[in-house]
Amino acid sequence: MKSNPPIDYPSALKRLDGDRNFLNELLDIFQKDFLEKQSLLDSAVERKDFGEISKLGHSLKGGSANLGLTGLQEMASHLETAGKEADLSSARDYTNRLIDEFKRLQRFLEK
Amino acid sequence: MSCAPPPHQEFRLRKGMKLLIADDDKVSCKILERDLSKWGYEVIVTHDGRAAWEAIKKHRIQLAILDWMMPIISGIELCRKIRNEDLNHYTYIILLSAKQSHDDMQHGFSAEIDDYITKPYHPWELNARLATGQRVITMQNELEESRRKLKVLAEIDGLTGIFNRNAIIGQLKKELYRSQRENNSVGILMLDIDNFKEINDTLGHQAGDTVMREFASRLKSLLRPYDEIGRYGGDEFLIVIPKATSENIGGIAERIRSSVESERIAYKGHNIKVTLSLGCAVSDQRSDLSADDLIAFGDLALYQAKTTGRNRVVVHSREHV
Numbered sequence: 505m506k507s508n509p510p511i512d513y514p515s516a517l518k519r520l521d522g523d524r525n526f527l528n529e530l531l532d533i534f535q536k537d538f539l540e541k542q543s544l545l546d547s548a549v550e551r552k553d554f555g556e557i558s559k560l561g562h563s564l565k566g567g568s569a570n571l572g573l574t575g576l577q578e579m580a581s582h583l584e585t586a587g588k589e590a591d592l593s594s595a596r597d598y599t600n601r602l603i604d605e606f607k608r609l610q611r612f613l614e615k
Numbered sequence: 616m617s618c619a620p621p622p623h624q625e626f627r628l629r630k631g632m633k634l635l636i637a638d639d640d641k642v643s644c645k646i647l648e649r650d651l652s653k654w655g656y657e658v659i660v661t662h663d664g665r666a667a668w669e670a671i672k673k674h675r676i677q678l679a680i681l682d683w684m685m686p687i688i689s690g691i692e693l694c695r696k697i698r699n700e701d702l703n704h705y706t707y708i709i710l711l712s713a714k715q716s717h718d719d720m721q722h723g724f725s726a727e728i729d730d731y732i733t734k735p736y737h738p739w740e741l742n743a744r745l746a747t748g749q750r751v752i753t754m755q756n757e758l759e760e761s762r763r764k765l766k767v768l769a770e771i772d773g774l775t776g777i778f779n780r781n782a783i784i785g786q787l788k789k790e791l792y793r794s795q796r797e798n799n800s801v802g803i804l805m806l807d808i809d810n811f812k813e814i815n816d817t818l819g820h821q822a823g824d825t826v827m828r829e830f831a832s833r834l835k836s837l838l839r840p841y842d843e844i845g846r847y848g849g850d851e852f853l854i855v856i857p858k859a860t861s862e863n864i865g866g867i868a869e870r871i872r873s874s875v876e877s878e879r880i881a882y883k884g885h886n887i888k889v890t891l892s893l894g895c896a897v898s899d900q901r902s903d904l905s906a907d908d909l910i911a912f913g914d915l916a917l918y919q920a921k922t923t924g925r926n927r928v929v930v931h932s933r934e935h936v
Contacts, residue, residue, distance in 0.1 A: 519646075519735075526649065533641050562684055566713050567642045569735055 508575065510609040516572030527571070531613060534567055538606055545583075545602075549595055557595050558587025564602070575605045630655040632749065633674055637667035637690065638682035638711070643734070647680065647711075650738050654745070664688025668696060675704050677752045678745070683712035683723070694726040705755045707748040711736065772846040774824060775831035783845020787855045787906045790843070791898060794857065800899035802859025804852075804868050805913035809890045809925040811850040822882045829880045830889060837871050853910070861897045861930065868893040868928040876926065890926035892917060897931075 511531075520526050541560055548556040561584030568576035579602040586594035634656040638644045644660055651658045659674060661667040665687045671679065679697075681690035688696070690710055697706050710723045713734040723731050729751070730744050770782035778786065787803065794801045808814075808830060815823040827850065834852065835844055847853040859867060872893055879886040894917030898904035904912070916931040923929070 530642050530645055533645060537641050559684065562713065563640055566734055567640045569713075570640075570642050570646055 510573060510575050510605060510612050512572035512574050514572075516570075519570075519572075530571055534571060534573075535610070537567065538564070542603060542606070545599055549592075549599055552592060554587045554590045554595070556587075558584050561585075561587055561598075573609065576602065576609065579605055631657055632678060633657045633659060633676055634745075635659045635661065635667060635670055635674070635676045635679040636681075637661045637664060637679070637685060637693070639663055639685045640682070643682070650741070654742055656745075664690065664693040667693055671697065671706060672702065676706055677704060677756075678707050678748050680709045680711055681728075683710055683714060691723065691726045694728050698727045705752070707752055709741075709744060709748065775828055775846050777831050777835060778843065778845030780845065780847055783843060783847065783853050783855070784906060784910075786843040786845065787853070787909070790855050790857055791904075791906055791909075794898070795903070798900060799858050800860050800897055801909075802856040802864040802867070802895060802897045803909055803913050804854040804856065804864075804871070804893050804895055805847070805910065805917040806854070806868075806871075806891050806893040807849070807851040807917065809892055814887060818882065818885060818887070822885070822887070825882050826880050826887060826889060830875070830891075833875060833878075834871065837874055853913075859897060860899065861932075864895045864897055865928055865930045868895050868930075872926070872928055892920035892925050893928045894918070894920055895928065895930040 516527055517524065520530075541564060545557065545560050548560065561580050561582075564580035565577055565584060568574075568580060579598055583595065583598040583602060586598055632655075634651055636644060636647050636651070636658060638647065639662050641662070644662065648658050648660055656678075659670050659676070661670055662685075664681075664685050667679070667681065667685075668688065670676065681693055683690040685693075690712070694708050694710065697708065707730075708728045709730040709732055710726075710728045711732050711734055712719065712723065714720075714723075715733045720731050729748065732741060732744060770778060772779040777783075787801075790801050793799075808826070811823065811826075814826055831844070831846065831852070834854070838844060838854065838856075841857055843855040845853050856864065856867060872891060876888075876890050879888050881887075894913045894915065896904075896909050896912035896916060898909050912931040916929040920927050920929040
């Protein structure tokens with residue numbers, strides 16, 4: 505379905521003055537942070553806590569935008585909207601798609 | 616042709632200035648911290664509003680970049696808190712937010728932030744806006760400094776370096792309020808140098824000035840740290856002694872009198888003998904006097920010391936009234 509790589513390397517690197525090591529360090533931090541937020545997100549969806557869903561979406565959107573993670577940024581943005589609109593089925597849907605996109609990123613980075 | 620600014624424009628920045636950032640997103644924080652360190656700031660990193668508030672107080676932070684969306688206390692709430700609480704220093708606040716609409720910006724500025732930058736920020740823009748912040752902080756600090764200096768100038772007597780008349784009366788009023796609240800007494804000494812005019816007339820005004828300065832510094836050295844002294848006018852001085860009572864104030868005054876008498880003041884080969892007359896008055900729970908009353912009673916006692924031979928202490932008592 506998606507042919508774009510999960511990370512836009514050139515733009516992320518450009519923002520960091522081409523510092524590849526720093527980008528890798530940030531990607532590590534991001535992944536750890538994502539896993540923490542993922543479990544918060546699961547329980548927020550379970551509780552139908554739309555305020556929390558929207559906040560987590562907002563936060564993940566900002567983090568992924570910084571690193572050129574365009575796919576994740578898009579999913580997180582939809583999730584934020586779903587939270588604001590208290591749309592449970594959208595929230596479930598985008599949570600799953602966000603996690604899928606994250607797995608795709610992990611596989612991509614392992615290569 | 617391009618209107619873009621040169622990419623590495625240098626700003627005249629103060630190096631090593633402390634700057635606080637507060638952002639719960641660890642990646643954003645890292646990137647921000649790296650840019651700021653590169654520009655020479657000493658960066659203090661926090662991840663929520665409460666930790667940021669504690670750090671601002673502890674490190675006297677004057678420049679802060681706050682993320683809007685944070686757990687516990689948001690950037691907006693933190694800004695309101697900083698503006699409402701008395702911090703003794705101004706904090707220049709830049710709100711960093713992914714919210715880009717004019718409504719959001721209006722909301723941000725209503726919390727009295729100084730500047731607003733949208734995420735992801737452009738490094739050049741942030742650097743420029745921080746330079747603006749530094750200019751404001753520098754002006755603010757200069758203003759505070761001159762206010763402090765002016766306050767000193769307004770309260771200090773130019774010749775003797777002790778409080779002037781207004782300031783010592785202010786001190787007396789403050790002490791009277793405090794003593795009434797805490798149920799204590801307050802004593803004052805009104806005193807002047809005996810035959811001071813003679814020193815001026817025989818040795819000149821410079822000798823008079825020297826005696827006055829030396830005399831003031833001796834008086835000061837004879838007092839406890841929480842007693843206050845000021846020049847009341849001419850060669851008259853007013854000393855405020857917290858917790859002095861009608862029973863012990865005469866002794867305190869006598870100690871000052873004999874100690875001044877025992878040592879002459881040197882001026883260009885002359886050894887000038889200086890004596891003083893003192894009038895004492897006390898306000899306690901029973902009398903509950905105003906500053907004006909107390910000064911008037913002290914003055915009355917001083918007059919009596921003068922007319923009964925000088926170089927002596929008189930304590931005001933009800934019999935004088």
